[in-house]
Amino acid sequence: MSRMNRTFDTDSSGNIDFGEFLIAISITAQQDPKKKLEWAFSMYDIDRNGYIDKKEMRKIMDAIYDLLGEDKKGSDNPDNKVDQIFLKMDTNSDKKLSKEEFINGCLADERLRKLLAPSAT
Known part of the structure; x- marks a missing residue:
């Protein structure tokens, strides 16, 4: 599915x-960006446990890189991008993103919002 x-x-x-x-x-x-970010979060929370972990975020990054035809090698590879995202969004450092962390992180950083939820801009 x-x-x-x-x-x-x-x-x-x-x-x-x-x-x-x-x-x-x-x-x-x-039109509400927060509602669109909630929707994006629910799409990215693959196992529906209420969090996005690094494994799920890596799948997201792989799909985004494939969709955009981006090179997955070099310093801006999906693994590094996931680490950068978690550095910015994982405010309690528990190695997973809650819905609140995801939404607040996207609202606070336009580049992340455009990357993870382009329709919410």
């Missing part, structure tokens, strides 16, 4: 029903 399906399939049926579809459209069309 894709991250998008997992995010909007609120009843875990394996399908997005019409109601869930309407919710997805509503969230992605809203």
Whole structure:
């Protein structure tokens, strides 16, 4: 199941029903950056434990680099980018990002917001 399906399939049926579809459209069309960041967080929290760990963030970075056609070698590689993100966002240094840390980090840093949630800018 894709991250998008997992995010909007609120009843875990394996399908997005019409109601869930309407919710997805509503969230992605809203102008409120915080709501869009909440949606991005729920998409990135792959195991739905309420946190984004470095393994999940690495998957996100790999997907973003692939989507943008970025080179994954050199000093600006996905692993280094994940470390930079956690340095800025993981305010309590517990090696995972809560929804609050993710949202506050994106709101405080335009570059991170554009990277992790471009529709929230």
